Amino acid sequence: MTTTSDVPKAGFRPSQLIYDTRYRSLTIQVIAFIALMLGLSWLVSNTIANLSALGKDFDFGFLGQRAGYDINQRLIDYDSGSTHGRAALVGILNTLLVAVLGCTLATILGVLAGVLRLSKNWIVAKLMAVYVEGFRNIPLLLWILLIFALMTESTPQPRDFREGGGASMIFGDSVAITNRGVFIPAPHWGAGAGILLAVFLLSLVAIWAWRRHAHKVQEQTGRILPIGWGTLGLLILPTALAFLVLSATMGRERQPVYVTGAEAQMSLADYAAGPGAQGMNVCAVPGSTEALNLRRLMRSNEARFNLVAVEDNAAAIAAAEAGRCNIMSLPGSVDPATLPAGALALSDDIARGLPVEFERPVLGGFNFEGGLQLRNSLIALWLALSLYTGAFIAENVRGGILAVSKGQTEAAYALGIKPSRTMRLVILPQALRVIIPPMISQYLNLTKNSSLAIAVGYMDVRSTLGGITINQTGKELEGMLLLGLFYLVTSLVISSAMNLYNSRVKLKER
Amino acid sequence: MKKSVLFGALTVTGLAAGATQAATLDDVKERGELNCGVVTGLAGFGAPDANGVWEGFDVSVCRAVAAAVLGDPTAVNFVPTTGQTRFTALASGEIDMLARNTTWTFSRDTDxxxxxxxxNYYDGQGFIVPTELGVSSAKDLDGATVCIQTGTTTELNLADFFRNNNISYEPVPVETNAEAxxxxxxxxxxxxxxxxxGLAATRATFENPGDHVILPEIISKEPxxxxxxxxxxxxxxxxxxxLNALIAAEEFGVTSANVNELASAPGTNPEVNRLLGTEGELGAMIGLENDWAKRAIAAGGNYGEIFEKNIGENTPIGLARGLNAQWTNGGLIYAPPFR
Structure with a gap:
């Protein structure tokens, strides 16, 4: 039996806070914390003092005020009568759009360039080296401005597309590359688009099931099923088949065009020329194929018109009764008794349209009308961000691949696996755990760098909330705080999502 | 005890911040230089010449103030500002004054x-289009793409104009006049x-000014x-x-050529005498020397001289006086009495 005697208990003395190593670190931390808090409170009180000296208050009420300015690229409804808050939202969506587009393209470019830079083909490897070094070592702003300048200065103006102007559209008159942007056909969803979408989603599920099945078969029997061809077939065939069936059943249906203030059996051309038209206001559901076909009819008659957007057929009738429009396209099944007094069908009728139709851009008064406009500012920003960040990602990918031991490749070759498959199935999955963590910060960089948008007049959140709104309302502090908060939240969301993915692909230890 | 010292220090800093805010005149004198915010470059209104010396209609106002306060029209540090940065620069104290074709509006004055x-210039917003478009009125611009400097009142006027006339347009935001x-x-x-x-000034720098037409509509008031x-x-x-001294000088016929002579001895017109400091103590009332106005006028001439030299009809910009003639000639330019 042993006895232990207690260590004599010494009382705590204040000097121990400095001379005793057990307490010293704590003391230093407490002092540092107090200094930090004092610094912060000085900053805040200084701000408050200076704001009150300027006679400014601190509130976010300006977000509810009328903005008064227009934004060219908007993914949601917005006009100059909307609020500053909504303008900020339009800007946020534009920022997110370019960030998502940029991250996607940068990843594709980066992975390709990173893999090809390790190629045994001397020319390919050196070309990739030139790409990486060229983009990595020149400031991003220069690339944005350069690409924007190239796109504005070297492409034709819309009026050059008139006869004798020397410019022409490509891909069967469906795409126009102008110095204001690239105009591409825009999809219009008609009746039956829902079925088409359902078929497409089902085929995605089928693809997933097919790949799973193929993996299982390979694991069990070693037989390799054609995954690529199967996926491609499943992706296209069922949807294409559904489209053809739907088109055949409903594509031939015609719809009457009802107008007010016309004589019986008048043609559209006569109506447009006559006194009854008075301004040609068309009630239609925006984005529907009926609206598209009606617009085509109007265009072929060279009639100018305003589109009055309505929700559905009933709303179209109500709007016509209220006198907001004088032309409407309704299905033949609508009871003529429900129409407003004096409404008659024209002798022209329009096709009900296919489930999906593409509206081609056509040259209008000043510019191309219809179709989808990818503005030069978006394209320049998107390409520059992707090429720039892609160069960094390429280096990450190269580093990741080099981190996988050469023995892995040799082992795969020894088993008779083709080089392309070795890269895809053996090297890249192992390289991913090295590639992903630095890739997260590249995505963050790209998203934050998108705030250079104002250089080319792209209306991102920095240009709307952080630019025009601040300028018109004088709320610099509030605007900048909100802007900072937005970028902070976005970055945190991106990095946590990528961290989730990272924890899936990282080395699992058993 | 320590706490109260700290709060004391904070209060002093706060007060000091408030105090520096108030005495711009002392700051300028101490610095020996006037920080003046100007446009990034607009021919005739504010742009550096071939030697890098700033000149122009707005720049002359900066020079006149520097001459009045410091006695030297060249003691100006010109700070180029864009439509977006100008107000922050002024509010933060980076510049002492802003002379940059800025529109006087209610919210800018109050909020x-x-x-x-x-x-110093009564203006209105207009449009310039290439002649070959065949557009004769701004109301024909339905569907047009319009370049617009962001952060300006013109941006808001443009939105209102197209909205009121129920026509559509596509804005292309740009930062500076050069970019536009x-x-x-x-x-x-x-x-x-x-x-x-600004359109006239910009057109003057084009290779073929005749290929472009300024539309007749003036869609806003831009003082x-x-x-x-x-x-x-x-x-x-x-x-x-x-500014008023420059305007009054034109009204009374005081020019850069005769200002020294007129200021050497009291003349017959008592208001000219008070303006030039040969009579009364007007200078002391605003904390300057008595010959402040003489120096301001000597710097670049009176309002009319500045106008003619920079943007008048004999310059490439070729603007007529129009609304900016003296009130005695049917314009709106009018200085309150020097009394």
Missing amino acids: LKFDFAGV QQQYLAGACDAYTTDAS LGPLVRHGDNEWGDIVRWT
Whole structure:
């Protein structure tokens, strides 16, 4: 039996806070914390003092005020009568759009360039080296401005597309590359688009099931099923088949065009020329194929018109009764008794349209009308961000691949696996755990760098909330705080999502 | 005890911040230089010449104030500002005054906490289009792409104009006049809109000015003038009355050529005598020497001389006096009495 005697208990003395190593670190931390808090409170009180000296208050009420300015690229409804808050939202969506587009393209470019830079083909490897070094070592702003300048200065103006102007559209008159942007056909969803979408989603599920099945078969029997061809077939065939069936059943249906203030059996051309038209206001559901076909009819008659957007057929009738429009396209099944007094069908009728139709851009008064406009500012920003960040990602990918031991490749070759498959199935999955963590910060960089948008007049959140709104309302502090908060939240969301993915692909230890 | 010292220190810093805010005149004198915010480059209104010396209609206001306060029209540090950065620069104290074709509006005067010293150019917003478009009125611009400087009143007027006339347009936001000019000439926009004076100034720099037409519509009132921060009334008075001195000098026939002669001895017109400091103590009332106005006029001439030299009919910009003639000639330019 042993006895232990207690260590004599010494009382705590204040000097121990400095001379005793057990307490010293704590003391230093407490002092540092107090200094930090004092610094912060000085900053805040200084701000408050200076704001009150300027006679400014601190509130976010300006977000509810009328903005008064227009934004060219908007993914949601917005006009100059909307609020500053909504303008900020339009800007946020534009920022997110370019960030998502940029991250996607940068990843594709980066992975390709990173893999090809390790190629045994001397020319390919050196070309990739030139790409990486060229983009990595020149400031991003220069690339944005350069690409924007190239796109504005070297492409034709819309009026050059008139006869004798020397410019022409490509891909069967469906795409126009102008110095204001690239105009591409825009999809219009008609009746039956829902079925088409359902078929497409089902085929995605089928693809997933097919790949799973193929993996299982390979694991069990070693037989390799054609995954690529199967996926491609499943992706296209069922949807294409559904489209053809739907088109055949409903594509031939015609719809009457009802107008007010016309004589019986008048043609559209006569109506447009006559006194009854008075301004040609068309009630239609925006984005529907009926609206598209009606617009085509109007265009072929060279009639100018305003589109009055309505929700559905009933709303179209109500709007016509209220006198907001004088032309409407309704299905033949609508009871003529429900129409407003004096409404008659024209002798022209329009096709009900296919489930999906593409509206081609056509040259209008000043510019191309219809179709989808990818503005030069978006394209320049998107390409520059992707090429720039892609160069960094390429280096990450190269580093990741080099981190996988050469023995892995040799082992795969020894088993008779083709080089392309070795890269895809053996090297890249192992390289991913090295590639992903630095890739997260590249995505963050790209998203934050998108705030250079104002250089080319792209209306991102920095240009709307952080630019025009601040300028018109004088709320610099509030605007900048909100802007900072937005970028902070976005970055945190991106990095946590990528961290989730990272924890899936990282080395699992058993 | 320590706490109270700290709070004391904080209060002192706060008060000091408030105090420096108020005495712009002392700051300028101590610095020996006037920080004046100007446009990034607009021919005739404010642009560096071949030697890098700033000159122009707005720049002359800066020089006159520097001459009145410091006695040296060249003691100016010109700070180029864009439509977006100008107000932050002024509010933060980076510049002492802003002379940059800025429109006097209610919200800028009240909500943004600035004081406008007066109007040195009565302007309105117009449109410029290439002649080959065949457009004769701004109302024909339905569907047009319009270049517009962001952060300006013109941006808001443009939105209102198209909305009121129920026609559509596509805005292309740009930061500076130079950028707008490049976009417009490349055909990336069909029309460019800004103050009519700015359009005339911009057109003057084109290779073929005759290929472009300024549309007849003036869609807004744009009274342009120099401005200072709200709250320092002494400094505001100096800028206001320097501008008024230039205007009054034209009315009374005081020019850069005869100002020294007129200021050497009291003449027959008592208001000219008070203006030039040969009679009365007007200079002391705004904290300057008695010959402040003489120096301001000697710097670049009176209002009329500045106008003719920079943007008048004999310059490439070729603007007529129009609304900006003296009130005695049917214009709106009018200085309150020096009494």
